[in-house]
Amino acid sequence: xxxWYKLDNAGKLFPAVQNRxxxxxxxxxxxxxxxxxxxxxxxxxxTVARRFPMFLVKLHRGVFWNYLEHRKNPLMVEEExxxxxxxxxxxxxxxxxxxxxxxxxxxxxxxFHVLADGFGATEFLKSLLFYYLSYCGxxxxxxxxxxxxxxxxxxxxxxxxxxxxxxxxxYESFSNRNAYHIKGTPFEQYGFNAVHGVVSAxxxxxxxxxxxxxxxxxxxxxxxxxxxxxxxxxxxxKTPIVAAVPVNLRKLFPSKTxxxxxxxxxxxxxxxxYTTMEDLIGxxxxxxxxxxxxxxxxxxxxxxxxRENNSLAKMVPLPIKKWLIRLGFQMLGERKxxxxxxxxxxxxxxxxxxxxxxxxxxxxxxxxxNPINCGISSVxxxxxxxxxxxxxxxxxxxxFFSYLTSEAGLSVELYSNGWxxxxxxxx
Numbered sequence: 001x002x003x004w005y006k007l008d009n010a011g012k013l014f015p016a017v018q019n020r021x022x023x024x025x026x027x028x029x030x031x032x033x034x035x036x037x038x039x040x041x042x043x044x045x046x047t048v049a050r051r052f053p054m055f056l057v058k059l060h061r062g063v064f065w066n067y068l069e070h071r072k073n074p075l076m077v078e079e080e081x082x083x084x085x086x087x088x089x090x091x092x093x094x095x096x097x098x099x100x101x102x103x104x105x106x107x108x109x110x111x112f113h114v115l116a117d118g119f120g121a122t123e124f125l126k127s128l129l130f131y132y133l134s135y136c137g138x139x140x141x142x143x144x145x146x147x148x149x150x151x152x153x154x155x156x157x158x159x160x161x162x163x164x165x166x167x168x169x170x171y172e173s174f175s176n177r178n179a180y181h182i183k184g185t186p187f188e189q190y191g192f193n194a195v196h197g198v199v200s201a202x203x204x205x206x207x208x209x210x211x212x213x214x215x216x217x218x219x220x221x222x223x224x225x226x227x228x229x230x231x232x233x234x235x236x237x238k239t240p241i242v243a244a245v246p247v248n249l250r251k252l253f254p255s256k257t258x259x260x261x262x263x264x265x266x267x268x269x270x271x272x273x274y275t276t277m278e279d280l281i282g283x284x285x286x287x288x289x290x291x292x293x294x295x296x297x298x299x300x301x302x303x304x305x306x307r308e309n310n311s312l313a314k315m316v317p318l319p320i321k322k323w324l325i326r327l328g329f330q331m332l333g334e335r336k337x338x339x340x341x342x343x344x345x346x347x348x349x350x351x352x353x354x355x356x357x358x359x360x361x362x363x364x365x366x367x368x369x370n371p372i373n374c375g376i377s378s379v380x381x382x383x384x385x386x387x388x389x390x391x392x393x394x395x396x397x398x399x400f401f402s403y404l405t406s407e408a409g410l411s412v413e414l415y416s417n418g419w420x421x422x423x424x425x426x427x
Contacts, residue, residue, distance in 0.1 A: 006067055028360065029109075030108075031106055034356075056096065057070050075100060083194075097111070179268060184389075189420065196361055196386045197384070201378040215383075220245060221281040223341055263297050359379055373387070
């Protein structure tokens with residue numbers, strides 16, 4: 001096992017842009033069928049920590065780049081006390097960049113994005129659930145779907161797959177207009193509100209197929225449409241509404257890495273009073289199909305690695321590099337997007353485990369420029385759509401879920417963490 005790791009191509013971004021209000025910390029949670037036993041959860045965490053050494057690391061500052069160093073201190077579970085996706089205070093966390101949390105019947109893992117993308121965090125959570133249920137005395141089988149301690153760690157699980165699939169090819173770059181930005185009133189007590197809507201995965205998939213599209217394209221279109229109807233229509237803005245959609249590159253470029261290996265494609269439109277939901281569905285479907293093609297994603301991958309490998313950039317000291325990365329992220333990242341919608345898809349669990357897991361939640365951290373973001377994941381037939389926001393206004397969320405019930409005919413089960421909510425504010 002390596003004692004230290006270089007940051008992967010995507011991971012190098014997050015230490016530069018992270019702060020209290022843009023935490024770069026996301027969460028994946030499992031809602032279990034009974035209250036969590038903290039003792040068994042700690043035992044499971046100790047076991048899983050040995051299986052995922054690439055995550056048990058501390059962030060160090062080098063001369064030209066940050067790097068990660070392996071640590072052997074225990075990763076301690078914590079009872080959840082505050083709002084989700086807040087910055088990880090490493091001084092209270094044995095210097096680690098992830099957390100294992102529990103509250104009532106919920107088990108959560110929170111990752112600083114420098115470590116891994118949603119795929120890696122999901123594999124960590126699945127193994128954690130397996131060992132937790134085992135220590136609780138349940139008879140569960142891995143069925144080839146869980147990474148187990150006895151299997152050992154495959155070196156390819158900690159590779160930088162960006163480097164592996166980068167080629168010296170021509171790549172395109174475009175200078176797009178700045179996107180529409182959602183504004184609102186910050187919560188009086190700073191924190192993040194999470195609203196979860198649970199629908200039938202089968203019914204939502206059937207609905208998407210009626211429109212000849214996918215769940216991701218349908219919900220992206222609805223989110224753009226909801227933003228227009230609640231905000232842009234009244235303002236008369238002609239600024240494009242743009243959703244950033246993370247894409248798991250493993251689906252096109254075979255890789256076992258558990259670290260970051262994703263690309264982001266921007267899906268947007270300039271919406272007018274004549275634009276229908278059907279128009280947006282077709283547009284989002286076509287844009288996603290084009291932008292998730294192997295050639296387009298190869299271009300994204302190569303352009304990102306080419307910037308990193310630039311001989312001049314390599315020699316820039318880390319403090320200056322950090323400033324340049326932050327500036328580039330503002331100019332080419334958040335200014336070009338209105339919000340993020342991240343679909344982790346179906347979380348596959350062994351049949352012996354699935355009956356103990358009611359649903360899975362994906363929480364995408366907001367930021368000052370993108371104060372509302374959306375995460376989607378499903379287990380079994382329960383698909384959870386989660387909005388995390390840092391502002392009091394809930395109009396976009398209300399329109400989104402109301403459309404799913406009144407126009408699309410779906411049954412939606414809503415619940416929230418309650419952060420900053422007035423009694424008459426929500427649904």
